[in-house]
Amino acid sequence: MIFDIKMDGSFTRKARLVAGGHTTETPASLTYSSVVTRDSVRIAFLLAALNGLDVFAADIGNAYLNAPCHEKIWTVAGSEFGSEQGSVMLIVRALYGLKSSGAAWAATFAQSLRDLGYKQCQADPNVWLKVGVKPCGFKYYQLILVYVDDILHISHDPSIVIDALKNLYELKDVGPTKKYLGANVEEVQSEDGRVFWSMSCIDYCKSAIQNVEQMLKSDGASPLKVYGDCKRPYPSTYRPEIDVSEELDDENIERFQELIGVLRWAVELGRIDIMTEVSCLSQHLCSPRVGHLDAVYSIFRYLQKNMSKNPGRLGFDPIRVPVPENIVDAPAEHLRHWEEFYPDAEDVLPPGMPEPLG
Numbered sequence: 309m310i311f312d313i314k315m316d317g318s319f320t321r322k323a324r325l326v327a328g329g330h331t332t333e334t335p336a337s338l339t340y341s342s343v344v345t346r347d348s349v350r351i352a353f354l355l356a357a358l359n360g361l362d363v364f365a366a367d368i369g370n371a372y373l374n375a376p377c378h379e380k381i382w383t384v385a386g387s388e389f390g391s392e393q394g395s396v397m398l399i400v401r402a403l404y405g406l407k408s409s410g411a412a413w414a415a416t417f418a419q420s421l422r423d424l425g426y427k428q429c430q431a432d433p434n435v436w437l438k439v440g441v442k443p444c445g446f447k448y449y450q451l452i453l454v455y456v457d458d459i460l461h462i463s464h465d466p467s468i469v470i471d472a473l474k475n476l477y478e479l480k481d482v483g484p485t486k487k488y489l490g491a492n493v494e495e496v497q498s499e500d501g502r503v504f505w506s507m508s509c510i511d512y513c514k515s516a517i518q519n520v521e522q523m524l525k526s527d528g529a530s531p532l533k534v535y536g537d538c539k540r541p542y543p544s545t546y547r548p549e550i551d552v553s554e555e556l557d558d559e560n561i562e563r564f565q566e567l568i569g570v571l572r573w574a575v576e577l578g579r580i581d582i583m584t585e586v587s588c589l590s591q592h593l594c595s596p597r598v599g600h601l602d603a604v605y606s607i608f609r610y611l612q613k614n615m616s617k618n619p620g621r622l623g624f625d626p627i628r629v630p631v632p633e634n635i636v637d638a639p640a641e642h643l644r645h646w647e648e649f650y651p652d653a654e655d656v657l658p659p660g661m662p663e664p665l666g
Contacts, residue, residue, distance in 0.1 A: 310323070310324050310325075310326050310404075310405075311323050312324070324404055325404075326403065326404040326405030327381070327383075327399065327403040327404070327405040327406050328405060329405040329406040329407045329409075332379065332381060332406065332407060334407060339407050339408045339410065339411050340410075340411060341410035341411045341413070341414040341456075342414075342433060342434055343434055343454070343455045343456060344432060344434035344435060344453045344454055344455050344460075345432055345434075346576055348429075348431075348432045348434070348435050348453060349453060349460070349488070349489070350507075350622070350624060352435070352451050352453055352460065352462055353493075353505040353507070353624040354505075354624040354626055355449075355451065355462065355666065356462045356505055356624075357503075357504040357505050357624055357625070357626040358626040358666065359446075359448045359666045360464075361448070361462050361463055361464055362462070362463065362464065362465070362466050362484065363460065363461070363462050363466070363484065363485045363493070363505065364460070364461045364462075364463075364466035364467075364470055364482065364483060364484060364485060365458070365459070365460050365461075365481065365482075365483070365484075365485040365486075365487070365488055366458075366459050366461070366470060366473070366479045366480070366481060366482045367457060367458055367459075367479065367480040367481045368417075368457040368458075368459065368473075368477045368478065368479060368480075369457075369477070369478035369479070369480050370478065371413050371417070371456065371457035371477070372401075372402045372403065372404050372409045372410075372412070372413045373401050373402065373403070374413065374416060374417075374476075374477055375401070375402040375409070375412040375413040375415070375416035375417075376400060376401065376402065376412060376416070377399050377400055377401055377402050377403070377406065377408070377409075377412065378402070378408040378411065378412045379399075379406060379407070379408050380398075381398070381399045381406065382396050382397060382398050382399065383396075383397055383399060384396060384397075385397050410456070413456075413457075414454075417454065420473070420476055420477075421436050421452060424438070424469060424472055424473075425438050426438045426450075426452060430658070430660065434453065434454045434455070435451060435452075435453055435454075436451065436452040436453075436454070437449045437450070437451060437662065438450045439665065440463055440464060442464045443464075447665045447666070448464075448665050448666035449662070449665055449666060450462065450463040450469070451463075452469070455489060458488070458489065459473075460485065460488055470482055487511070488507075489577075490509065490512045490573065490577060491507045491508065491509055491512065491577045491578070492507070492508045492509065492510050492511055492512075493505065493506070493507055494506055494508075496621070496623060498623075498625065502625070502626075502627065504623060504624055504625050504626055505623075505624045506621050506622060506623045506624065507577060507578055507621070507622045507624075508577065508578050508619050508620055508621040508622070509573075509574050509577035509578050509579060509620055510615065510619050510620075512573070512574060512577060513574055513579070513611050513615065513620070514615070516570045516574070516608070516611075517532070517608055517611060517612045520532060520567065520605070520608050523563070524605075532605060532608055532609040532612055533609065535602065535605045535606045535608075535609040536606040536609050536610060538609060538610050538612075538613035538614060540585075540610065541581070541582045541585040541586075541606065541607040541610045542585055542603040542606040542607060542610075543606075546599075546603060548588045548589055548591070548592060548599070548600055548603060549588070549591070551592075551597050551599040551600060552597075553597045553598040553599035553600075554597060554598050555595060555596075555597050555598075556596050556597060556598060556600075556601060560596075560601060561595075561596055563601070564593070564596040564600060564601050564604060565593055565596075567601075567604045567608075568586065568589060568590055568593060568604065571586045571604070571607060571608075572586055572590065574611070574620070577620070577622075578619075578620035578621055578622040579611070579620035580620070581618065581620065582607055582610070582611070585603070585607055586607065589603055589604060
């Protein structure tokens with residue numbers, strides 16, 4: 309039985325019965341399974357704004373158990389199996405914990421998407437595309453983004469594909485996107501009236517700050533409010549690279565590494581105001597000192613104090629910024645000069661490039 313904390317913004321506590329994959333031999337087949345990149349997620353929200361599309365999210369329940377096991381593994385049944393206790397049993401489903409389960413689930417879900425007419429994007433294999441047509445005849449690409457068992461579907465009518473997936477898998481938390489990968493997702497309006505998607509980490513940071521406060525309380529230490537003046541993530545005079553305070557013990561090293569991971573994800577979700585400080589402290593993950601951990605607490609105090617006036621929001625504004633032609637247009641004599649050296653030069657388009665739509 310494995311107990312875990314899910315980094316979903318609410319830090320959900322989970323318990324899962326898993327297989328002891330560490331006791332099995334490494335399978336000869338591929339076990340790697342990738343996830344959608346953060347850049348792809350941001351571009352997808354921008355495309356949704358550009359094309360006036362809806363964004364739906366869904367979570368696939370017990371995803372791995374939908375895939376067949378790629379390994380040949382057996383176990384001896386325990387008392388939980390009643391009259392079958394002591395029998396040798398073959399594992400036929402991709403149980404959580406097995407080395408090939410991630411790849412097995414990825415292959416299973418990929419085939420499901422292919423059956424629905426989707427094709428993988430060459431730039432990111434976890435972005436799936438299919439030509440969509442609005443009732444007005446406007447053509448664009450429908451998108452499905454996959455992060456293990458979390459999917460994001462972008463379309464003018466997401467319910468069509470969502471209903472098709474419901475016939476194959478158990479879907480949870482289905483509906484218009486409000487959260488994705490720990491981020492708050494919402495539509496915002498600009499000063500000139502334009503509406504577009506945005507991403508922030510308000511709930512994620514609030515939950516993280518609450519957890520840090522509980523850590524300090526359980527340690528009998530001072531609360532976050534004693535760390536720093538909150539004007540900066542940590543004092544401008546502090547230099548992590550020349551900190552000579554006492555080295556942390558094993559328990560606090562693990563805590564430092566955990567909190568740095570939380571802060572790095574907050575940066576990815578929009579808190580770019582702490583990016584420099586978090587990057588500097590990240591250089592000391594192997595051998596952090598007391599001063600480094602105090603600097604981490606100062607960053608959390610900064611977030612706590614400035615949450616209301618600076619929520620750390622990323623807006624995916626689809627407005628096209630005009631570029632003066634004289635910036636990209638070269639004088640004719642320059643072009644003639646290069647033609648002498650490269651008379652046959654031409655732009656090379658990527659092979660298999662999809663038709664530009666939207």
